[in-house]
Amino acid sequence: MDQATKLRELAGTLLCEERRARTSVQVIAVTSGKGGVGKTNVVANLALALAHTGKRVMVLDADLGLANLDVLLGLVPGATLEHVLAGEKHLDEIVLTGPGGVQILPASSGIQDLTALTPDQQQLLRDEFDRLAQDVDVLLIDTGAGISSNVLFFAVAAQEIMVVASPEPTSITDAYALMKVLSNRFSEKRFRLLVNMVRRRDEGPEVYRKIGLVADRFLNISIDYVGAIPDDDYVPMAVRQQRAVLDAFPQAPASREFQRLAHQVAQWRVPESPKGSVQFFLQSLIAQG
Numbered sequence: 523m524d525q526a527t528k529l530r531e532l533a534g535t536l537l538c539e540e541r542r543a544r545t546s547v548q549v550i551a552v553t554s555g556k557g558g559v560g561k562t563n564v565v566a567n568l569a570l571a572l573a574h575t576g577k578r579v580m581v582l583d584a585d586l587g588l589a590n591l592d593v594l595l596g597l598v599p600g601a602t603l604e605h606v607l608a609g610e611k612h613l614d615e616i617v618l619t620g621p622g623g624v625q626i627l628p629a630s631s632g633i634q635d636l637t638a639l640t641p642d643q644q645q646l647l648r649d650e651f652d653r654l655a656q657d658v659d660v661l662l663i664d665t666g667a668g669i670s671s672n673v674l675f676f677a678v679a680a681q682e683i684m685v686v687a688s689p690e691p692t693s694i695t696d697a698y699a700l701m702k703v704l705s706n707r708f709s710e711k712r713f714r715l716l717v718n719m720v721r722r723r724d725e726g727p728e729v730y731r732k733i734g735l736v737a738d739r740f741l742n743i744s745i746d747y748v749g750a751i752p753d754d755d756y757v758p759m760a761v762r763q764q765r766a767v768l769d770a771f772p773q774a775p776a777s778r779e780f781q782r783l784a785h786q787v788a789q790w791r792v793p794e795s796p797k798g799s800v801q802f803f804l805q806s807l808i809a810q811g
């Protein structure tokens with residue numbers, strides 16, 4: 523083999539390594555036991571705030587409920603994942619671009635069938651994600667609420683599970699129930715807790731203490747408290763305008779907390795490959811089917 527060929531081969535290998543390194547991505551599932559506690563708003567605002575810190579953010583809307591992320595951000599989805607699986611479109615063609623350049627994979631994308639794909643479709647999707655992941659630092663997933671298999675699939679496949687709870691007693695017990703299922707059935711042992719819609723400064727730590735007390739007694743898990751977002755009238759005002767509160771009212775109390783949260787999340791350690799790759803995430807997702 524001549525020198526030039528060797529160099530070309532080496533360059534090819536290095537480029538491939540570099541490409542692999544760049545696919546390192548932080549996958550965070552935002553989930554909750556009870557519905558309506560603010561997951562979709564958390565995802566939209568955290569995504570935007572992370573984008574402001576310079577991160578390249580993608581959001582996967584895996585919530586099959588009604589109040590979807592695209593609606594919240596005033597976006598109109600076009601093609602769906604079905605078109606991708608049929609080989610008619612590439613994944614980057616169905617991705618919507620939201621405020622701050624945040625990329626959004628819309629809910630109507632048939633993601634519910636992800637575990638029932640043929641091996642060819644799985645490979646196609648992996649390749650498509652691989653292409654897309656080159657430009658992503660953080661992948662946020664709005665999982666929807668509860669302990670249905672869809673919600674659990676996405677939570678288990680992600681590296682970080684951020685459970686959102688409000689100070690309401692039912693939300694607290696449902697958050698605990700969700701962590702219990704994820705721990706007992708899927709051996710998930712580490713959770714992040716975000717308390718939304720707090721009316722007093724000490725309400726967030728109070729919710730954390732309540733869940734922590736029971737979890738310490740009955741479950742072998744660790745819960746990291748990541749903070750609280752205030753109950754803020756600017757949030758529903760922004761929702762009515764189909765905008766994220768951070769976008770519409772950057773100075774609102776909730777917006778400031780979302781910014782603080784984003785700076786914290788940006789510090790979280792991203793696992794080394796292969797755990798820190800979109801392919802791994804997708805692989806775990808499919809493997810559960």
Ligand SMILES: Nc1ncnc2c1ncn2[C@@H]1O[C@H](COP(=O)(O)OP(=O)(O)OP(=O)(O)O)[C@@H](O)[C@H]1O
Binds near residue numbers: 559561585589718
């Ligand atoms: N910090 C907040 N302050 C005031 N209102 C809020 C706050 N966060 C969310 N809300 C309001 O709560 C409602 C539910 O929010 P959101 O749709 O984000 O919840 P969700 O958990 O995604 O719901 P679902 O489980 O149905 O998907 C919205 O109308 C929103 O305006």
Ligand SMILES: [Mg+2]
Binds near residue numbers: 561563587589664666
């Ligand atoms: Mg929602």
